[in-house]
Amino acid sequence: MxxxxxxxxxxxxxxxxxxxxxxxxxxxxxxxxxxxxxxxxxxxxxxxxxxxxxxxxxxxxxxxxxxxxxxxxLDPYTIYWTEQEVERAKINSRGEFTGIGANVSTQADKLIIMEPWKDYPADKAGLKAGDEIIKIDGTSISDYKDNAGELLQGSAGTEVNVTYMRQGKKNTATLKRAAVEIQAVPFFEMATPEIGYVILSKFNEKASRETKEAIKQLKEKGAKKIILDLRGNPGGLLSEAVNVSNLFIEKDKLITSTKSSVDKYNKTYLTKRNAYDADIPLVVLINGRSASASEIVSGSVQDYDRGVVIGARSFGKGLVQRPQELSYGTQVKITISRYYTPSGRSIQALDYWNRDTDGNAVRTKKEDYKAYKTVNSGRTVYDGGGVDPDIKLPSAAYSPITTSLLRENAIFDYATDFYYSHQYSDLDKIQLTDADFNAFVAWIESRGFNFDTETESAFAKAYKTAILEELDDDITTSYKGMMQSIQNAKKKDLRDKKAEIMSLLTDEIVKRYFYREGLYNHQLKYNAEIQAAIKVLNSPTEYHKILN
Structure with a gap:
């Protein structure tokens, strides 16, 4: 029933x-x-x-x-927002809010500090990544039915008392809330005497303004080439994606077009201004977590042969959403159209409207990708699942096994244990070795590979159904053998994906000691994708060969 x-x-x-x-x-x-x-x-x-x-x-x-x-x-991006969620979306767009200055994750009746931001209230109170908050102003998180993270919010200057667990010990702290500014460009610096490096982490209302200012300051320091880092950028405002593209692409050029069953949403988006610098050699970095607006920028740069794209295939979100007002301050964010790159490519990876027999969205198969030509040189590029970089690097990839590790917080939890058993006072001393990777694999094995792949979840679901249908006596042995085979395959896959796992593990560990600014400085020296970008920009012959 x-x-x-x-x-x-x-x-x-x-x-x-x-x-x-x-x-x-x-x-x-x-x-x-x-x-x-x-x-x-x-x-x-x-x-x-x-x-x-x-x-x-x-x-x-x-x-x-x-x-x-x-x-x-429908699709995972068409969602209903409560009044509180509407306000949160406005804050994310503006890039300002009041709170304790930390990324906090709600996990099964827990609040976990994922990352305290340097010199903000959580950091000043001594909170660390991995701390589990169990009480806020006397309210137990396990008893709180709504989003407990909202209890940390409040007016600037007000105090909040928290009780938290760290390495099995209970601690308390009093934090004074403060205004927190979320920068679209959290870091920019000279990578070499002639190469400027800019991280664009989100497309909020300040994205193009902050990116332009960063490039301006880098050029004043001598930058003659630019690396624009969009790795991990989940997207944001479509208008800002066009504006960021316009920094490098001349006026009146098509950046993206949108198509819909509703005529008014069929639009073309052209650059409106003269480019800030239409000639400066450019590399754009992307990975599997670069999505939406990030894909509009990297796709337009690639389609106009305006720069070299390096990293791993992007996420593949080619859908546009628009919030519609509802009663009592609520909203529905509706997918209104699909967007296309200048060459006509759709980079949408999953088809939510023609699902398989289990109701799951279907991913476009590689053999079904369609070929397109770039606008200027006629290079062949493909649609069907994100922007495919001109130079692919294994360290930038997000394979299914790595995605499973991230989803289950295995890399995060290992970094927590690592932090409390290792001491570093010099950023350059953090250089993970084969021995460190083997230690991580051993740690995973000691937990019994406590992370599930989609394959395991599917088999487990089928086995539960078999139990309900009283068929388990006949298939239990086969099921156990299959699950053991999956465990063996996971162990092999861990080692096969060493490059991408080590990259993520290094990043997480560096943040524990030297905050996000330390991570950016560490990557600037040692990250494989950034080093590849520097190499290409330092070789005009290779740079132009790729684009032509």
Missing amino acids: RSSTISIKRHILLPILGAGFFLSLASFKDDFFEIAKQIEIFTEMYKQLNMNYVDETNPAELMDSAINGMLSD
Whole structure:
């Protein structure tokens, strides 16, 4: 009965979300009667459930479940925002908020400090990455039903008391909240006497302004070439992606076009100004966590043969979202269109509208990638799953095994243990060796490979179904053998993906001792992708050979 109820929610509740918005589309879709009909059905069902269900129901929770159930059939970027989430999105866009100055992760009734920012309240109070907050102003995290991270927010200058666990010991601290500025460009520096290096970490309202200012200052220091680092940049404002591209690409050039079933969302986005520097040699760094606006910039740079792209294939998010206002300060962020690079490429990796028999989004197969030509030199580039770099490096990749390690916080947890058993006072002394990698693998093995791959999850789910159907007696031996084979394959894969794992492990460990600024300085000297970028920029022959 429960499953059929969920199915009804998913298929008849479409009109409930922002009825005004959907009604406004009736003239386009000519389905006003169907919308009104479904609204009426839902209203009656909602009323009957609240009046007659055997147990007491919570109307707000019922509605949240209905909304989330409906949206789950679409794509992961079409989401409903509560009033608090709307405000949080505005803060992220502005790049300013008030808090304790730390990345905090909510994990199964826990609040984990992932990264304290230097000289902000969490850092001043002595909190470290890996600390588990168990109480905030006397409220136990395990008893708090909502997002406990919100308890850390408040007006600048107000105090918050936290109780936390570190290495099995309970500690307390009092923090004074402060205004926190999130910079789009957290770091820029000279990589060599002639090469400037700029990290662009997000596309908020300040992205193009801060990027331009960073390049300006680097040129004043002698920079004649630029490395723009978009690794790990999840995207943001489409307008800022166009503006950042415009720093290097001349006026009136197409940066991206959007296509939709709704005519008003079919648009082209051209550069509006003269380029800040249309000739400076340029390398753009990307990886598997460079998404959306990052892919617009790297895709346009590649399509115009404006610079060399180095790293690993980007994430592959070619969908555009727009928030629509709802009642009581809430919003729905709706996927309104797909975007395309100047050559016509869609870099969307997953197809959420033609799913497989299990309901999972289908990834475009390599053999189905379509070839396109770059605008200026006619180089061949491909669509179908992110921006493929001109120079690929294994250290920049995110293989499934590495993604599993990150998802289960294995690299983070190992770095925590490493920090409390090693001492470093010199940034340059942190040079992980084969012995360190072997120690990490041994640590993983001692935990029993306590991270699941998607393959394991699928087999485990199937086995649970077999138990319910009383088939486990016949397949238990085979199942155990299969899971052991997967464990052996994981062990081999760990070593095969050594380059990318070591890169991430080094980054996480460096941050523990020298904060994010220390990480950036360390990468500037030792990171494989940055060194590859320097090598290409120092060789005009190779640089132009790639672009031509």
